[in-house]
Structure formats: C-alpha cells, structure tokens
Amino acid sequence: MNDALQRTEVVTAFLRHAGKVLLLRRSDKVGSYQGRWAGVSGYLEDAPPLAQALREIREETGLEADAVHLAVGAEPLEVEAPAQSRLWVVHAFLFDVDSPGAVQLDWESAECAWVDPVRLGDYTTVPMLAETLQACLDGERQQAAQ
Numbered sequence: 483m484n485d486a487l488q489r490t491e492v493v494t495a496f497l498r499h500a501g502k503v504l505l506l507r508r509s510d511k512v513g514s515y516q517g518r519w520a521g522v523s524g525y526l527e528d529a530p531p532l533a534q535a536l537r538e539i540r541e542e543t544g545l546e547a548d549a550v551h552l553a554v555g556a557e558p559l560e561v562e563a564p565a566q567s568r569l570w571v572v573h574a575f576l577f578d579v580d581s582p583g584a585v586q587l588d589w590e591s592a593e594c595a596w597v598d599p600v601r602l603g604d605y606t607t608v609p610m611l612a613e614t615l616q617a618c619l620d621g622e623r624q625q626a627a628q
Contacts, residue, residue, distance in 0.1 A: 487562060487569040491526035494574045495535040496615055497543070497550065499582040502598055503615065505605060506542065506591040514566055517592075519605040521574075521615070531555070531573035539577070544586035550577040554625055556617035561610045570609075576618035 497504040505519040524538040532555065536547045553576040561570040579585075587594055597605070599619070602612045 486567065487564065488567055489569045489571060491531075491558075491571045491573065492523055493526055493531050493535040493538060494520070494572050494611075494614055495522040495539050496574070496576045496618060497522065497539070497545075497579045497582075497585075498553070498576060499579045499596065502596040504543075504579075504582070504585065505595050505597050505602075505607075506587070507593045507595075508608075509590055509592040512590050515608045517606070518608050519595075520608045520611060523608075526573060532575065535573070535575045535577075542588050542590055544588075545579065545584060549581065549584065550579055552576075553578055554618055554622040556614070556621045559610065559614055559617055561614075563609055572610075572614055574614045574618050576615075576622060 506522065507519050508515050508517060510516050522538050522542045526534050529537060539545050539550055556574040559572045559574065561572055563570055582596060585594060599615060
C-alpha cells in the first residue's frame with residue numbers, strides 16, 4: 483500500500499434482477515468519477531457497512547430495505563487511486579431486486595442501465611468495478627457450495 487494515499491472507506495451495492503446488474507452513470511454533480519458507471523455507492527459514514535449500503539440504495543434508487551434482498555457481502559477490497567490521493571476500501575454487497583422498474587434515480591446519477599455482468603467491460607467504470615462485482619459473485623458461489 484502507498485502510505486501517501488488517504489484511506490477512505492466506501493460501500494458499493496450491486497442490485498441484480500434476472501441476472502443483470504444495475505449500473506449508474508455518475509452525474510456531473512458528484513465529487514469524483516463524474517460520467518463513469520458504478521454500482522450504488524457512498525462513503526461509509528456512521529453506520530455499519532451493510533446499513534450504509536441500504537441507506538445508499540434508498541437515497542440513490544428510492545428502493546426501501548424490504549425491496550432488496552441481500553445475496554452476499556464480499557470481503558473488503560482495497561483500490562488504489564493515486565489521482566485522487568486515495569486508497570478506497572470498498573465494502574461490497576450484492577442484492578436481488580424484485581421490481582427493477584421501481585428504481586428512481588436521485589441527483590447523483592445521470593442515467594442507469596441493467597447490464598449482463600459479462601458486458602461490464604463495455605462501460606467506462608469507476609476503478610475495479612468489475613473486480614468488485616466478481617468478488618461478490620465468487621462469494622455467492624462459495625456460500626452456495628457450503
């Protein structure tokens with residue numbers, strides 16, 4: 483790890499429906515990675531990571547906690563971002579959604595798309611988004627194998 487980077491904890495929540503995941507294109511009003519595609523994300527504030535993920539889902543998509551179902555939480559990942567002088571510590575979660583049409587975006591996102599995970603490479607994303615999603619999918623497979 484680069485000691486010059488500021489350690490910053492965040493959550494990323496992937497919402498899934500019918501095998502596709504929701505990507506949000508970050509608006510010009512957010513503080514970092516404007517225009518890039520991401521999962522539902524935010525700074526880890528005063529709540530435990532899962533509670534913060536549910537808060538971000540509610541704020542960014544309008545979906546309440548009873549509209550999403552936790553599939554898995556991945557081990558935290560470290561993502562170096564020298565351009566932002568940050569070491570992002572990402573607490574990632576995968577949730578299943580019953581009603582994808584209920585998603586209502588807030589100001590943080592310019593648009594959204596439901597994407598097959600194998601097509602993530604077609605999008606300009608925040609750093610290591612594909613690896614973060616893969617960590618969730620791997621964790622779900624491991625959980626199912628137990």
